[in-house]
């Protein structure tokens with residue numbers, strides 16, 4: 001069990017219904033138990049932390065809010081000690097600081113259309129050979145050891161490397177990106193001043209990379225954004241930088257978490273691992289089931305104006321968390337919702353969100369997840385959580401193992 | 414039997430295209446459409462039903 005960061009401004013949770021905190025490490029450690037209990041009793045939890053935050057846990061409510069752009073804005077998507085409404089120079093709706101994830105209609109769709117073609121399935125499929133080589137290199141580096149950390153030595157590096165290549169950022173800056181991702185997504189419980197410092201460092205890093213692309217244009221997503229137009233005008237540098245921050249932050253922890261959770265499942269469920277090793281034809285349903293059962297991403301919205309949501313008096317600028325992973329375990333929507341069935345054929349999961357903000361990178365994330373699992377079990381057909389070692393889960397809205405020590409019991413040459 | 418994609422609902426999750434590439438294709442924006450006039454040959458009927466049952470946005474329907 002991890003402890004709260006000593007700089008945290010909120011203490012441990014004692015009541016998940018009336019005072020939950022997604023930054024308390026026990027939240028992600030016990031997420032499915034917590035959601036299941038809330039679903040039976042609540043089903044919209046509340047806390048005054050972070051300046052009033054709501055947590056609906058049923059598929060119906062998550063679905064309803066994801067579709068309701070009239071009452072809920074995307075201008076803040078990370079529930080933390082700093083609210084967009086606290087920042088006088090924050091870029092207002094409908095654009096927000098990192099378009100299109102922070103944008104609302106009608107601007108949202110125009111900003112999203114710029115990026116969609118680069119992430120369409122046909123464009124993304126072309127990355128498969130490169131991702132496979134990357135996975136094999138990471139595996140080759142681990143091969144001799146009896147115990148490896150599948151999160152820090154493997155899962156983590158895959159999305160970091162892929163997004164660095166897509167954006168044309170220095171691949172050796174992987175550790176720098178991971179630091180930014182940690183600051184934005186995990187260090188959410190820090191005093192506001194500390195959070196602002198982290199964002200300034202991120203903005204400065206991205207501005208430097210963008211400048212380098214202006215001076216030395218090349219064929220990558222950064223120059224693509226610099227050349228892109230909206231309403232017949234080039235994108236502002238603020239828009240370019242915001243979109244890059246989105247791609248950098250959103251693509252890394254999420255995919256790393258999905259790969260890690262899938263490998264955690266296979267390390268702790270030998271029957272499923274053997275079935276998948278023996279019968280690769282199960283891979284497509286297994287991947288969708290891992291995405292359902294271990295969906296890493298909880299999104300967030302900001303309440304636009306005071307609004308009564310099914311008897312909950314939400315106030316203007318309150319936060320609302322959208323736990324897609326909780327929706328994915330709702331027995332009202334899924335049969336045997338709490339069982340992980342790698343041959344589940346009917347699986348309308350919401351791992352990539354619902355509605356207009358469907359994860360832009362879903363095709364890339366799915367590809368990275370599939371190739372990572374394929375390559376890992378091909379190299380290591382038998383592995384388990386290393387005895388006496390501890391799995392460490394992330395903190396915050398993205399859920400997945402941050403340390404995953406596994407003992408390799410069988411390896412292919 | 415025919416499949417239809419409601420363009421106003423499709424958000425490009427691409428589940429249909431992964432399950433039944435014989436029946437669905439995707440455009441440059443990653444949104445799905447039924448191939449040809451959407452007619453489903455009998456041997457693809459099960460895949461068509463699975464595509465309907467897996468679309469997170471309830472965007473696909475079958476018309477007889």
Ligand code: SF4
Nearest residue numbers: 423424426427429468
């Ligand atoms: S599964 Fe549904 S949302 Fe996804 S591409 Fe197909 S029709 Fe569109």
